[in-house]
Amino acid sequence: MTSIKKDRMAERYEIRLSGFGGQGLIFAGIVLAEAIGIYEGKYVTQTQSYGPEARGGKSKAEIVVSDAPILYPKALGVDLLLAMSQNACDTYFSDLKPSGKLIVDSTFVKESPITDTIFIPFTHIARTQIGKTIVANIVALGSICRISNIVSRDSLQKALVGLAPKGTKEVNLKALNAGIKAAAKF
Amino acid sequence: MTQKAKMPTKNDTSKPILIHGNQAIVEGALAAGCRFFAGYPITPATEIAESMAVRLPKLDGTFIQMEDEIASLGAVVGASLSGLKAMTATSGPGFSLMQEILGFAYMTEVPCVLVNVMRGGPSTGLPTHPSQADVMQARWGTHGNHTSIVLAVSSVADCFSITVTAFNLAEKFRTPVIILSDEVIAHTRERFIRPAAESLEIINRVKPAVPPEWYIPYEDTVRGVPPMAAFGDGYRYHVTGLVHDMHGFPTENQDEIRAFYKRMGRKISHYAAEIQMVNNFYTDDADITIIAYGSVARSALQATETAREKGFKVGLLQLITLFPFPCRHVENVLHKSKAVIVPEMNFGQISQEVKRVNSRQCPIIRLNRYDGNLITPDEIFEKIHEVL
Numbered sequence: 001m002t003s004i005k006k007d008r009m010a011e012r013y014e015i016r017l018s019g020f021g022g023q024g025l026i027f028a029g030i031v032l033a034e035a036i037g038i039y040e041g042k043y044v045t046q047t048q049s050y051g052p053e054a055r056g057g058k059s060k061a062e063i064v065v066s067d068a069p070i071l072y073p074k075a076l077g078v079d080l081l082l083a084m085s086q087n088a089c090d091t092y093f094s095d096l097k098p099s100g101k102l103i104v105d106s107t108f109v110k111e112s113p114i115t116d117t118i119f120i121p122f123t124h125i126a127r128t129q130i131g132k133t134i135v136a137n138i139v140a141l142g143s144i145c146r147i148s149n150i151v152s153r154d155s156l157q158k159a160l161v162g163l164a165p166k167g168t169k170e171v172n173l174k175a176l177n178a179g180i181k182a183a184a185k186f
Numbered sequence: 187m188t189q190k191a192k193m194p195t196k197n198d199t200s201k202p203i204l205i206h207g208n209q210a211i212v213e214g215a216l217a218a219g220c221r222f223f224a225g226y227p228i229t230p231a232t233e234i235a236e237s238m239a240v241r242l243p244k245l246d247g248t249f250i251q252m253e254d255e256i257a258s259l260g261a262v263v264g265a266s267l268s269g270l271k272a273m274t275a276t277s278g279p280g281f282s283l284m285q286e287i288l289g290f291a292y293m294t295e296v297p298c299v300l301v302n303v304m305r306g307g308p309s310t311g312l313p314t315h316p317s318q319a320d321v322m323q324a325r326w327g328t329h330g331n332h333t334s335i336v337l338a339v340s341s342v343a344d345c346f347s348i349t350v351t352a353f354n355l356a357e358k359f360r361t362p363v364i365i366l367s368d369e370v371i372a373h374t375r376e377r378f379i380r381p382a383a384e385s386l387e388i389i390n391r392v393k394p395a396v397p398p399e400w401y402i403p404y405e406d407t408v409r410g411v412p413p414m415a416a417f418g419d420g421y422r423y424h425v426t427g428l429v430h431d432m433h434g435f436p437t438e439n440q441d442e443i444r445a446f447y448k449r450m451g452r453k454i455s456h457y458a459a460e461i462q463m464v465n466n467f468y469t470d471d472a473d474i475t476i477i478a479y480g481s482v483a484r485s486a487l488q489a490t491e492t493a494r495e496k497g498f499k500v501g502l503l504q505l506i507t508l509f510p511f512p513c514r515h516v517e518n519v520l521h522k523s524k525a526v527i528v529p530e531m532n533f534g535q536i537s538q539e540v541k542r543v544n545s546r547q548c549p550i551i552r553l554n555r556y557d558g559n560l561i562t563p564d565e566i567f568e569k570i571h572e573v574l
Contacts, residue, residue, distance in 0.1 A: 001340045001465065001487060001504065030375065034204045037377045046204070046375040052229070052313045071488040072563050073374045073481075 002069045011066070013150060014075040017140070018060040018092050019084030019105070021050055024137035029061025031159050032141060032151065036065055039155035045073035058087065065150060080148055082140055083109055084122065103143060105136065118147065118186050125178050135175035142179020147186055202379050207345040207371040208233035208275075210378060211301055212241060214349030215273050217386055220299070221247035222272035224261035226254055226280060229313045230369040231303035234275035255280035259287040259300065266296045267425065269416030271353055275301035278320055279310060281327070288362055289328035290427045292450075295404075295412070297356035297363075297391055299349070304368040304480075306558050315558030316369035318480055319532035324364045325509050331447055333454040335363045335461060336509040338479040342376040348506065354389040355461060359453055360411050366508065368531070370481035370560050394421060404432045406445070410453030454510060462512035465504040468494060472501025474573055475523040477516065477540055479505040482529050482561050489566035500570055508536065513543045520548040525573045529553035529561050549573075 015032065017025045026048045033046035045064045051057030062075045077097045083089035084105040093113050096102060102114050107123035120143050126136040138160065145156050157176065164172045205213070211234055215223075223238040225231075235251065242249040248265070252258040258274045265272040276284060281302045291298055304320045306312025320327075324336045335355055339345045345367065352363040394401050394413040403423040405412045412432075415421030424434035429446055431437040437446075454461065467487055469475055474493075478486035483504040493500035503519050505512060520526060520540070526548055528537035537552045544550060553569050555561045 001344065001483060030204070033375055037204050037375075038202055041202075044204070044375075044377065046206075047370065048373055050314055070376075071484045071491075072560075073370065073376075073484065074560060076562065076564075 001071070012070070012076070013065040013079050014077060015063045015065070015080045015082075015144075015150070016060055016075050016078045016092060016095070017062075017082045017084075017137075018058075018088035020087070021057045021059040023059065023084050024134065025059050025084065026050070026061045027163075028137040028141050029063055031138075031156070031163055032144070033063045034163060035151045035155040035159035036063065039158050040151060042066065043068060043070050045070045047074050058091070060088070060092070080144065080150070082144060084136070084140065086110065101147065103140070103147065105140065107136075118183075120182050122179070125182055126175060129178050130171060130175050132171060135171060138172050138175035139179035139182065142176040142181075143183035144179075145176075146180045146183035153180065200379065200382070202377050204375050205342060205378050206233065206373050206375045207339065207342055207367055208303070208373070209237050210342045210345035211275070211339075211349045211365070211367070212237040213380060214346040215299065215353065216241060216245060217346070217380070217383060218271065218350045218353035219388060219390070220271045220273050220353060221245065222262065222265035222270040223247070223274065224250040224252050224258045224265070224272070225274045225276065226252055226258050228277045228280050230305055230372045231275045231277045231280075231301065233372070234301060234303075255283040256287060259284045259291070259298075262298045263287060263291050263294070263296045266298045267417050269419070271297070271357070273299040273301065275303065277303045277305050277313075278307040278317075281320060281323065285323075285328045289330060289332070291362040292328065292332040292334075293427045293429075294425050295360040295414075295450075297360050297414075299352045299356055299363050299365065301365045301367060303372045304366060306556070312558045314369065316481060316560055317531050317556070317558070318366075318368060318482065319535070319556070320366065321508060321532065321535040324366055331451075333361075333451050334509045335359070335361060335454065335507070336366060337363065337463075337506055338366045338508055339371055340480055340483045340504065341371065342374070342378045344506075345371065346378065346380070350386055350388070351463075354387065357389045357391040358411070359457070360391065360414060361454065366480065368481050393419075398422065402432050403434045404430060404446075406432065406449055410449045410456070458510045459514070461507055461510055462515065463506040464512050464515045465506065466515075467502040467504065469501035469503055469519055469522070471499055472519070472522065473499040473524045474527065474570055475501045475503055475519040476527045476529065476566065476570075477503045477505065477519070477536070478529055479508060479536065482531060485561050485563045486529060486566055488563035489570060492563065492567055493570050498570065498574060505536070511539050511543070516540055516543055517545070520544050520546055523548060525549045525551060527551045527553060527566070527569050527573065529555075529566050529569070531555050531561060
């Protein structure tokens with residue numbers, strides 16, 4: 001554990017990916033953290049919280065980004081919230097900073113308490129354009145990349161290729177690009 | 187087994203990687219020379235076994251998934267007796283099961299490392315949430331007189347370096363060493379650069395320098411640590427959980443019993459100063475000192491930084507060694523501070539130890555959380571504000 005000297009105190013940027021267990025949010029969190037931490041060389045901590053059940057329970061992954069070492073590893077005030085279920089949206093929107101962005105999977109999230117919410121049907125896109133709902137998490141990552149500027153497309157692709165299970169590289173990259181495209185109008 | 191151990195290759199080092207605490211413990215163990223792991227999966231420690239299962243065979247090591255935790259530590263003790271550096275990892279429920287064999291390992295002076303990734307308990311408790319409620323179990327969980335070495339980790343970098351230290355202490359003092367992690371540290375991924383193998387100090391157990399017929403397995407020595415022969419090296423000796431004489435055979439002779447316990451205590455207490463590791467942050471001029479360990483130390487340091495920024499004289503004493511309890515370091519801050527705050531994810535276990543050594547009546551304020559969530563920097567800062 002290293003002390004952060006005052007002059008090195010830097011702004012934290014906090015991302016939370018939330019939904020239900022089985023949507024691959026923790027994997028998406030690892031890809032994003034690897035892209036930012038390894039390929040862009042920033043300090044990151046990636047944490048997760050999940051219930052004892054393997055599927056269906058609430059699940060979230062968090063990534064804290066900073067130019068200085070990070071002490072408290074979890075999110076304190078969220079800058080970017082991805083909600084892939086109505087439940088997650090309802091539970092976590094209150095942790096968003098006033099300037100924070102909320103992106104939801106409109107396949108599952110029908111109502112948002114925040115007016116400038118970005119609605120993108122990640123799961124629908126994954127099902128219709130890629131043919132696999134399982135890559136909805138990667139579609140969402142593509143949109144996050146386009147909307148947030150927190151990570152470059154190149155770094156995200158490298159991290160994804162490095163972490164994707166064997167034989168899934170093509171489908172994952174296709175999903176990432178679909179997500180980037182879907183976010184073009186925001 | 188005297189063949190030269192295969193080491194992780196040079197290609198493995200120098201490139202930054204993103205790993206979590208459990209993976210870093212595995213990296214640390216392998217760098218320290220651990221070549222045997224036996225365990226039983228349990229959240230939130232499973233990734234240690236998972237990672238060992240992948241890595242050990244490539245280094246000519248052995249991974250065994252045992253039928254339960256009792257057998258796991260049993261296999262570890264057996265492997266260590268045959269000369270290997272060995273480890274297991276578990277969480278609360280498994281740690282409870284291991285207490286019996288842990289006592290055997292203390293009694294027979296078998297070096298090994300036991301990682302307990304703390305989650306909410308007792309019983310199955312809160313499997314996926316952090317806790318620090320096993321501190322006293324790590325100290326006193328097994329019955330009888332024994333001296334424990336218990337270390338706490340706070341980051342991915344710690345998980346690597348403190349695991350190396352744990353093996354060194356185990357080998358040097360012929361004792362089990364317990365590493366306490368928790369769900370937050372276990373599953374927090376951070377960027378990590380593996381230190382070069384040459385830069386690490388690795389300690390190996392002292393082997394007998396005498397021929398087998400002269401070997402006295404539990405002979406007293408200057409340090410109180412007898413040289414340890416590996417099974418299979420031709421040194422035939424007896425290993426028992428009964429109190430034994432220096433030849434390893436049970437004794438009821440009160441002089442021998444006393445000598446045995448005294449040596450067991452002395453071999454650690456005489457070297458306590460080198461075992462008791464802490465980090466001091468801004469403690470020199472601190473009016474209020476926080477004493478914290480594990481994941482909570484991260485929140486505590488952030489709260490300390492915030493307080494300093496606002497001009498308050500606050501410091502942090504981070505405990506790495508929980509036992510032998512680092513009294514001298516704690517007494518030092520108790521003497522200098524107007525108040526001490528001890529935040530913990532339990533009802534207050536280390537705070538009791540702090541109170542025990544508090545001869546100057548320094549006010550000790552507890553901050554306890556046991557709802558399965560990490561104490562936040564804000565909570566600690568609020569407490570600082572209350573005390574000021």
